[in-house]
Amino acid sequence: MNQTSINACCIFIVDDEPSNLKLLYKLLASQGYQNLVTIQDPREVLPRYAMGKPDLILLDINMPHLDGYQVMEQLHALNDPLLAPIVVLTAQHSRDFLLKALTAGARDFVSKPFDRSELLMRVRNLLDAHSAHRFAFEQKDVLESMVRERTKELTATRLQVVRRLGRAAEYRDNETGLHILRMSQMSATLAASLGWSDADCELLLHASPMHDIGKIGIPDGILLKAGKFEPHEWQIMKTHTTIGADILSDGDSELLRLARIVALTHHEKWDGSGYPNGLAGEAISQAGRIVAIADVFDALTSVRPYKRAWSVEQAVTMIQDGSGKHFDPVIVEHFNRCLPELLAIRDQNLEPTLEEHEITH
Numbered sequence: 001m002n003q004t005s006i007n008a009c010c011i012f013i014v015d016d017e018p019s020n021l022k023l024l025y026k027l028l029a030s031q032g033y034q035n036l037v038t039i040q041d042p043r044e045v046l047p048r049y050a051m052g053k054p055d056l057i058l059l060d061i062n063m064p065h066l067d068g069y070q071v072m073e074q075l076h077a078l079n080d081p082l083l084a085p086i087v088v089l090t091a092q093h094s095r096d097f098l099l100k101a102l103t104a105g106a107r108d109f110v111s112k113p114f115d116r117s118e119l120l121m122r123v124r125n126l127l128d129a130h131s132a133h134r135f136a137f138e139q140k141d142v143l144e145s146m147v148r149e150r151t152k153e154l155t156a157t158r159l160q161v162v163r164r165l166g167r168a169a170e171y172r173d174n175e176t177g178l179h180i181l182r183m184s185q186m187s188a189t190l191a192a193s194l195g196w197s198d199a200d201c202e203l204l205l206h207a208s209p210m211h212d213i214g215k216i217g218i219p220d221g222i223l224l225k226a227g228k229f230e231p232h233e234w235q236i237m238k239t240h241t242t243i244g245a246d247i248l249s250d251g252d253s254e255l256l257r258l259a260r261i262v263a264l265t266h267h268e269k270w271d272g273s274g275y276p277n278g279l280a281g282e283a284i285s286q287a288g289r290i291v292a293i294a295d296v297f298d299a300l301t302s303v304r305p306y307k308r309a310w311s312v313e314q315a316v317t318m319i320q321d322g323s324g325k326h327f328d329p330v331i332v333e334h335f336n337r338c339l340p341e342l343l344a345i346r347d348q349n350l351e352p353t354l355e356e357h358e359i360t361h
Contacts, residue, residue: 186294207259214244
């Protein structure tokens, strides 16, 4: 620390004797220290500290109202990570007395009467040390802020990749990115209604778009077939769940692990008649059960090259009729409760009309 910075440091001088305050003030002022605060009543230390933190505290021990130990106790109770170092001023010289002062939180001590050079050297050394401590603390905050910002950027980049993977699968199936936007928001809404935490809901929001990523591995002749699948074609089509799970396997993040579960289980059915593993009831991941309803509802109410959109009433009836068979009855109940929110998600992310499509192309 340069001399200009040293001179600008704030030093509290706490002593009930006016003559001692005057002596210390003159001594420090003669060395260029400009920000000196003299405190005769120790009860004023805490209020003055709240007004502006000092860089060093010179503290007498034997004072009325509050002794130096009590003042130190008050200061340490603040849990300030940048608490100023405390130098005890004392006429006591016994070892036990000095150990008690150091145990109470003093960083150093100076015996009365003061040795001028010794006091100034201790003041300078402690100010330098406190300045270094403050610098390290501030740099730690800066570094932590940089790490948080970088983590935020990496997370955003990862989520962009995830969304594009989901869209790639949907486009192969003649669907649009709006389907995965809608069904993922619907999935998160249902999860919130079921009591999931905000963090877990957000995780599902970003994992569910990859539910059909396995369609990338299905041959076009089957995936894009307009008519009914032959039995062997249907068996191949069903493998998109396991292909998706394989693509997402060995992920080292919660997001990819959840995405793998969703990809593998969103075609399982509550009664055990689904695929790929014929799981039933709560053996199916709740995330997969949630996405199953969101995916089916949005698919039913959306236009596709091979079908008209169902009405909301028809789609809701189909979901309700599937309760206890295709769908988890509890989640169907939450679907009914959340229907206004789900419809709002649908209305906010409608597919472009044919005219809009032609204008933009």
